[in-house]
Amino acid sequence: MESESVTTPFGRRPMSLALLLKQRRGEAIAAGTTRSKWKLFRSVCEARAGLDVTDRALTVLDALLSFHPEDELSSEKGLVVFPSNAQLSLRARGMAPATLRRHLAVLVEAGLISRKDSPNGKRYVRRGREGVIDEAYGFSLAPLLARAGEIEAMAARIAADRQLLRGMKERLTICRRDIAKLISAAIEEAVPGDWGRLSSMFHALLQRIPRAATPENLPPILEELETIRLDIINTLESHEKIQIASTSESQIERHIQNSNPESTSESEPGLKTGREADRHHEPRAGRDSREPGMGGEGPLAIARTNAARLKSFPLGMVLQACPDIVDYGPGGAIASWRDLMMAAVVVRSMLGVSPSAYEQAASVMGQENAATVMACILQRGGSITSAGGYLRDLTRRAEHGEFALGPMLMALLRAKDRFKVLLEKGCQRVNVGKEPGAPPRQNEVR
Incomplete structure (x- = not known):
């Protein structure tokens, strides 16, 4: 030494x-x-x-x-x-x-x-x-x-800070790219939201990024950017879930704006009589899109007007009339209209109804009423040979204001009540002459 x-x-x-x-x-x-x-x-x-x-x-x-x-x-x-x-x-x-x-x-x-x-x-x-x-x-x-120990500890700390800063910069770059592209996609897809405000907040945060970034001044900005990205993703996912619940394949809005809907001549023949077919092709008084006084309204505007006139019914009444649809809801239960719409998409696929038929029904009747019609078709499945053709026929009638949802639901409710009365009468007939507390007989209703 x-x-x-x-x-x-x-x-x-x-x-x-x-x-x-x-x-x-x-x-x-x-x-x-x-x-x-x-x-x-x-x-x-x-x-x-x-x-x-x-x-x-x-x-x-x-x-x-x-x-x-x-x-x-x-x-x-x-x-x-x-x-x-x-x-x-x-x-x-x-x-x-x-x-x-x-x-x-x-x-x-x-x-x-x-x-x-x-x-x-x-x-x-x-x-x-x-x-x-x-x-x-x-x-x-x-x-x-x-000072060897001090220098080595300082070097290890600086190396760790440099690695941490490199990771932060990578996250910041990815977050900036995600936010910019997600906002652009949301605007192009016309997703509802205050995208102008989010874009302004995003650019204001970018101006706050320091030229000499350190592990101390970068985390607050990165946290705010990640919060904005999470809000955008949640908004887009919520919008996508709503669209899936209503159509499951595409957004309904694009089909509503289509002035040339698909032809009905597919594997689902419309259930029309000859007179109804003639009446369908005849010009109806007061409904021609070129008739004076209608303001240039076309068939799509008339369909929307008729859909607005189609009355909706409480969810509880729909489930009471169509209990079979409950099994196809999320988790085997239906607690909201959204659950009913998701169940209707499953039932549509199961019954062989094409996506275009269901989307046209939703655009004419409304999403809730279209889901209700699918529940009724499921409940009456044994008496309907072509679910897709039947749905198209109901959609055509709804376009001309000739279809009401109430009678269909009431018919199902009455059929359910009749079955209950018959079941109770059968049980009473079997129990006549039987001593109280006696075991049921062979082939007896239990």
């Missing part, structure tokens, strides 16, 4: 209390402390920002370490190197003498090396008879070894 005596600077360089404290701290090395000088140098390079040294100063430190004969710095061996300015300049990539002196002062100020000046300010070594170094004057690497 080097001598613990204090060395004052040679020449005109002043002495200070800070320099004294750095010298004393540099000499306080725990016994047995060793470090690989090049691994320690890499830690110094990693912790450069925390040590407040420049890259040119690190070049000088690299040159000084190259003059140490061993690959390992040890508290038990000499830590003073004594190269001349000419040799040190060569190993410092030809650095000019004035620049060399300036960066040596930076290393001393940072507490990585200390000066051990000789009486005349020269750097040299005095050896004994056996060639062992008795005294050396030059630059001591003891402060570097004394």
